[in-house]
Amino acid sequence: MRTAGRSEVLTEKALAWTAISRPYISGTRGFARWSALTIRSVREITGPTGGLSEFKFLWTTTRGTSSAVAEERDSMELRYSSNTRTQGRSTSCKDFKPSLGQDALGPLALKEKEVEKLIKDNAPLSARISPRAKEVLVKGLMTLSELDEISTMGKGRTLLMLDPGLDLWAEVEESNEVQTAVKPLGRRAWSLAVLCGLEDVTLSVADVEALTGLSKRGAQALLKRMAEALPTLVWKVRQGRTISYEIKWASCFLSDGDYWDTCYTDDGIRKARASRDHAVQVTSARRGTPAGYIAYLHSTANPKRSEYLAAHALPPDADGAWRALVEAGDELALYEHLKAQEAEAGPVPSTPEALVEEAKGSTSGTPLLGQPAQESLEAPQRIDPEVLAAMRARICARTYA
Known part of the structure; x- marks a missing residue:
C-alpha cells in the first residue's frame, strides 16, 4: 500500500519484496541477483548500518564488510521495515518460510473495509484514484494478504510469478545478447502486477497513472510495451465513449495460463547475470x-x-x-x-634451516665474500661487556650532542 501511486520507490520496492518473500537471502550479490538489480544499486538503496533506507522500506542490520581475511568478512543483512515513524527495525515476516511445500506464516487476511481505510488514509492517492482503480487495488491487496508461501501449486503460484528476479520482469534492452522465449515486461509492469494482485483487471490510462504514479505518457508507454511483449496480455476494449484496457495477468501467468511454464522455467537473463557475477568473483579472487x-x-x-x-x-x-x-x-x-x-x-620453506643448508651447498664450504664464515651463525663470538658499554656511551653522546 505504501508503494501505490509512487513511481520513485520502484527499485526499493523490488528489494523490499525480496527481503520479505525470501528472508534467507543475504549478501550484496544475493540481494542484487534475486531483485534483478545491480550491486551498485543495492549499495545505493540500503541505508547505513542500523538505519533505514531512503523511503523507509528497509532496515539495514549490516551493510557487510569486504576483507581478505575470512574472519573479518561480513555479509549484508537487510530486513523489511513496516514502521515509518521510528528508527527501529521491523520484525515482521521473520518466520516466513518460502520453501516449496512447507507451511509458512499464517495468512494476514484483510477485510475490505480495512483496505478501503488504508486507501482513504493515503490522502495523495485517495484524492486522484477512481472508483475502478480503487476496486482493483482493494481486490489486489486482499489477494496478496492471503498468500503465505512460494509454491508451484495453488495460491503459491502468485508469489512465485511475482518474483522480481524472473526474466519476465527484467529490465533489458532489445539489443541484449540473451534471448528469451517471452520478451521481458520490465519492472514497472511488475509493480503494476503486484498492485493488481496478479488478477485479471480492466483499467483506463488514468487508472494506470493513479496506481503507478506515472505520467499519462508514461502510462501509455507501459501499456504499449506490455502489449508488444505479450500480444494476449493487453486487450483494448471500448466502454461507451471511453477506451479501457483489459490486462489478463491471471489468464497468462496463473493456473493454465499460456505463459506459466515458459516464464517459470526460462531464466536465461538471470543465469547470464549470475555468470557475469561469477566472473567478477573469480577476478577478485585472482587479484587477491x-x-x-x-x-x-x-x-x-x-x-x-x-x-x-x-x-x-x-x-x-x-x-x-x-x-x-x-x-x-x-x-x-x-x-x-x-x-x-x-x-x-617451489614452495617457500616453513623454517630457515632449509635455506641455510641450501646456502651451504651452493658455496661448497667457502665463506661468502665480505661475510663471516657460516660457522659463525652456529657459534657466535662473545663480546666483552666493557666494549658494549663503551659503544653505548659513544652512541648516546652523538645522539644528544
Whole structure:
C-alpha cells in the first residue's frame, strides 16, 4: 500500500519484496541477483548500518564488510521495515518460510473495509484514484494478504510469478545478447502486477497513472510495451465513449495460463547475470593473490597503469619475456607467467634451516665474500661487556650532542 501511486520507490520496492518473500537471502550479490538489480544499486538503496533506507522500506542490520581475511568478512543483512515513524527495525515476516511445500506464516487476511481505510488514509492517492482503480487495488491487496508461501501449486503460484528476479520482469534492452522465449515486461509492469494482485483487471490510462504514479505518457508507454511483449496480455476494449484496457495477468501467468511454464522455467537473463557475477568473483579472487595483484598493476585493466609504470619503471636488465608481457598488458598472461615462476621456484620453506643448508651447498664450504664464515651463525663470538658499554656511551653522546 505504501508503494501505490509512487513511481520513485520502484527499485526499493523490488528489494523490499525480496527481503520479505525470501528472508534467507543475504549478501550484496544475493540481494542484487534475486531483485534483478545491480550491486551498485543495492549499495545505493540500503541505508547505513542500523538505519533505514531512503523511503523507509528497509532496515539495514549490516551493510557487510569486504576483507581478505575470512574472519573479518561480513555479509549484508537487510530486513523489511513496516514502521515509518521510528528508527527501529521491523520484525515482521521473520518466520516466513518460502520453501516449496512447507507451511509458512499464517495468512494476514484483510477485510475490505480495512483496505478501503488504508486507501482513504493515503490522502495523495485517495484524492486522484477512481472508483475502478480503487476496486482493483482493494481486490489486489486482499489477494496478496492471503498468500503465505512460494509454491508451484495453488495460491503459491502468485508469489512465485511475482518474483522480481524472473526474466519476465527484467529490465533489458532489445539489443541484449540473451534471448528469451517471452520478451521481458520490465519492472514497472511488475509493480503494476503486484498492485493488481496478479488478477485479471480492466483499467483506463488514468487508472494506470493513479496506481503507478506515472505520467499519462508514461502510462501509455507501459501499456504499449506490455502489449508488444505479450500480444494476449493487453486487450483494448471500448466502454461507451471511453477506451479501457483489459490486462489478463491471471489468464497468462496463473493456473493454465499460456505463459506459466515458459516464464517459470526460462531464466536465461538471470543465469547470464549470475555468470557475469561469477566472473567478477573469480577476478577478485585472482587479484587477491600476490601474483594476481602484480599482474593487475601492470595490465591494461588497471586504469592507473601509466602512472604506476612511470613510478615503477622496469630496470634495464629486466627479463625480456616479462618486459614483452608488460608491454602487451594482458592481465591473464602476466598472471600465468608469475604463477609459472612460483611453481618453478617451489614452495617457500616453513623454517630457515632449509635455506641455510641450501646456502651451504651452493658455496661448497667457502665463506661468502665480505661475510663471516657460516660457522659463525652456529657459534657466535662473545663480546666483552666493557666494549658494549663503551659503544653505548659513544652512541648516546652523538645522539644528544
